[in-house]
């Protein structure tokens with residue numbers, strides 16, 4: 651299969667739609683991003699990279715970072731993390747507080763904001779906030795095999811200044827005893843992880859271990875066990891797209907995680923890790939063009955977890 655032609659064709663087919671969707675505007679710094687951008691990159695388990703469009707432009711990965719912090723927290727605390735966060739799709743918006751009250755401060759899954767904030771609290775254990783941010787950054791640079799990956803401080807500051815709902819979620823959970831560190835510390839780390847800036851090429855490289863049974867396909871290093879990689883993929887499939895997770899599984903059929911910066915990381919187990927980015931979002935907060943691109947990719951390559 652000629653994957654370069656596949657990504658070139660997807661780019662060409664979607665080019666007339668570039669700019670579609672609505673850029674997230676509740677984080678002021680994200681509202682300033684030019685919507686007319688679209689990139690796609692595939693890193694295969696054989697180590698080849700194929701890309702098209704704006705695949706070398708860094709963007710704010712936002713909630714995609716939740717996959718990396720979940721991986722870190724599982725490494726630190728193992729399966730005990732499931733005492734504090736669930737594994738069920740929420741069927742609610744990413745920043746909803748409604749279920750948290752009914753379910754006594756235990757968030758539905760690690761990929762909605764409340765769940766990710768609990769996971770960040772776990773990564774913070776034994777660290778000052780600055781050290782935890784450093785640990786997350788080092789881990790993502792290691793996965794990307796690229797020391798140039800950084801954090802966009804303007805985006806982090808913009809979220810610090812306006813993150814009222816995240817502050818409400820965190821305080822609520824602290825009230826239920828499900829946060830062990832001060833709310834400001836946890837959110838400081840959370841906002842910085844969300845502000846990681848990466849290109850599609852870097853992001854697809856970072857997800858490669860999930861496509862290769864937990865092992866970095868290039869270096870051969872084991873990042874997580876095969877079983878853990880499968881489980882992270884299962885959570886991405888069921889919970890990775892906010893209230894659009896079922897729709898994404900139906901149309902794309904691959905584990906994926908999206909972010910309000912317009913990026914999506916998708917995993918084709920045994921085949922490749924794929925990153926797409928276009929800032930305009932659909933109604934449930936997933937990249938409009940990114941979702942369309944992944945649906946085309948899945949149908950043109952035949953990649954699916956349901957073969």
Ligand code: GLU
Nearest residue numbers: 712713744763844909910
């Ligand atoms: N930093 C964003 C927030 O907490 C992440 C949202 C997202 O990408 O889903 O609101």
